[in-house]
Amino acid sequence: MSIKFRLTAMSFLQFFVWGAWLITVGNYWFATKQWSGEQFGAIFSTLGLSSIIMPAITGIIADKWINAEKLYGILHILGGVALFYIPQVQDPTTFYWVIFAAMLCYMPTISLSNSVAYNVLKNNQYDVIKVFPPIRVWGTVGFIAAMWLTNLTDNKASANMFYIAAVAAIALGIYSFSLPKCPPQKLISENATLAQKLGLDAFKLFGTYKMALFFMFSMFLGAALQLTNMYGDVFLSEFGKMPEYAESIIVKKSTLIMSISQISETLFILAIPFFLKRFGIKRVMLISMFAWVLRFGLFAYGNPADGLWMIVLSCIVYGMAFDFFNISGSLFVETTTDSKIRSSAQGLFMMMSNGFGAFFGGLISGYVIDTYFTHDGARDWHNIWLSFAGYALVIAVLFGLMFKHKHVPEDVAEIAH
CATH class of the missing domain: 1.20.1250.20 (MFS general substrate transporter like domains)
Incomplete structure (x- = not known):
């Protein structure tokens, strides 16, 4: 398989995982579980918290210690396990913590998927500006495909949406280990301040x-x-x-x-x-x-x-x-x-x-x-x-x-x- 096709598959699955539940989780929350709206707002706040906490941390790890594609795969597998557990949850507080764990794993993979794609394309002498956008568009296609699958299988209010997302996440996690290696770049100086290492100087x-x-x-x-x-x-x-x-x-x-x-x-x-x-x-x-x-x-x-x-x-x-x-x-x-x-x-x-x-x-x-x-x-x-x-x-x-x-x-x- 060509490099572009392999990265396209990664992009498709990356957002398929999200699309399987993000838009329809409200139906599961309100119609199936009949939990409160205020608690539901807290569920979506986990996306924000995860986006604040994790990308800088995983970026440092990928820059210094672990191949980016391996870290990407590990996070998806762990996130998939959390998604698999969600249907067993019977109270909103536990649901919050489990979905938070899933988001701590998922949100940094968005930037990691870009890093992996850029690295692989550059190493194979592709024009990133020309080649990457058509690959990334397939991420949106994956999101749409997951939404359609959830609706057409009558699972827009059922726990099965989380199983669909979990299977895709674990499959993507395993698949990522077959991607070309993206070793640590060690771009961060050993003498850099903590603020510089965390990207806080901005x-x-x-x-x-x-x-x-x-x-x-x-x-x-x-x-x-x-x-x-x-x-x-x-x-x-x-x-x-x-x-x-x-x-x-x-x-x-x-x-x-x-x-x-x-x-x-x-x-x-x-x-x-x-x-x-x-x-x-x-x-x-x-x-x-x-x-x-x-x-x-x-x-x-x-x-x-x-x-x-x-x-x-x-x-x-x-x-x-x-x-x-x-x-x-x-x-x-x-x-x-x-x-x-x-x-x-x-x-x-x-x-x-x-x-x-x-x-x-x-x-x-x-x-x-x-x-x-x-x-x-x-x-x-x-x-x-x-x-x-x-x-x-x-x-x-x-x-x-x-x-x-x-x-x-x-x-x-x-x-x-």
């Missing part, structure tokens, strides 16, 4: 108003991302409680409908170079923020009948909302930070959005929904989504007013080509 960027502002808004947008991951499928499934919608495709195939979001994501990636070149980084990030307003607002007014188009359009808009901020934000970091701390700065960007953003977004949204928008066990989805839309609108307006950045076409020339 935190000095908070001393700059513009960068501090950017990272704070990254956290706020990271929280918005988790809202639809947490509640999107639950929202669509709960239309089934209304007799007029109980047999609709939105209810029966909710996960398939939600997968339009991931399909859209793959398509909007192709549009990013055009938008960046024409409008610049700040405007593209603003477009992303207003897309989040539209995403939530369309959900607020959509339904499985005459409002079906709103739900579908909301899923399409997701691709713009998600991709435009992540890619343009990454480019902003690339073009405005010192090359000596650029990798650490990129890590800080991801820590603020996928780490702190996901952590606080999960906890606070669970509390707010449970306290203010749940009455006699029924969730007021219309006002839930409107409140989320208002949140995104406030962020967009404040970002537009406070964040100053001049569009320099040369900064985006490389990505545009």
Whole structure:
């Protein structure tokens, strides 16, 4: 098998593991277990905590002591074991700790998979910029395939979603040991400070108003991302409680409908170079923020009948909302930070959005929904989504007013080509 095919298989399985349960776990939590919304918010906060704690630690281990592909495999096998155990859990507190253990293993594998792919491609004289994106796209395809499998096998509310994820994780863990070797690079100096070893020297960027502002808004947008991951499928499934919608495709195939979001994501990636070149980084990030307003607002007014188009359009808009901020934000970091701390700065960007953003977004949204928008066990989805839309609108307006950045076409020339 070719190197590119082997890395494509790795990318596919990497996100298949996640897609098998991430979007549908809310159905298992609320419909099958009937646990509280506030506790559910804590479950999604484990993604953020794991993103804060683990990537730096595993990065040091891979740089200094263990082959990256072996560490990658070990983490997936351990994570798979944790996922296998989840169906045996009968209380929300234990569920939290088991899913936290699974996420401590899974979240660092996202960056490790990139490291393995880059290493293998460079060692085989491939053009990474040209070859890696088509490989990474298959990760999104894997995520979609897992969502479809979970829904089409009628497991969007059953414990079997965790077994599907576990089998894929362990299979990927075993498979990774067959990948080309990625030995430790020992790039970290023995005389480096602890802050340098942990990549914490990038935190000095908070001393700059513009960068501090950017990272704070990254956290706020990271929280918005988790809202639809947490509640999107639950929202669509709960239309089934209304007799007029109980047999609709939105209810029966909710996960398939939600997968339009991931399909859209793959398509909007192709549009990013055009938008960046024409409008610049700040405007593209603003477009992303207003897309989040539209995403939530369309959900607020959509339904499985005459409002079906709103739900579908909301899923399409997701691709713009998600991709435009992540890619343009990454480019902003690339073009405005010192090359000596650029990798650490990129890590800080991801820590603020996928780490702190996901952590606080999960906890606070669970509390707010449970306290203010749940009455006699029924969730007021219309006002839930409107409140989320208002949140995104406030962020967009404040970002537009406070964040100053001049569009320099040369900064985006490389990505545009």
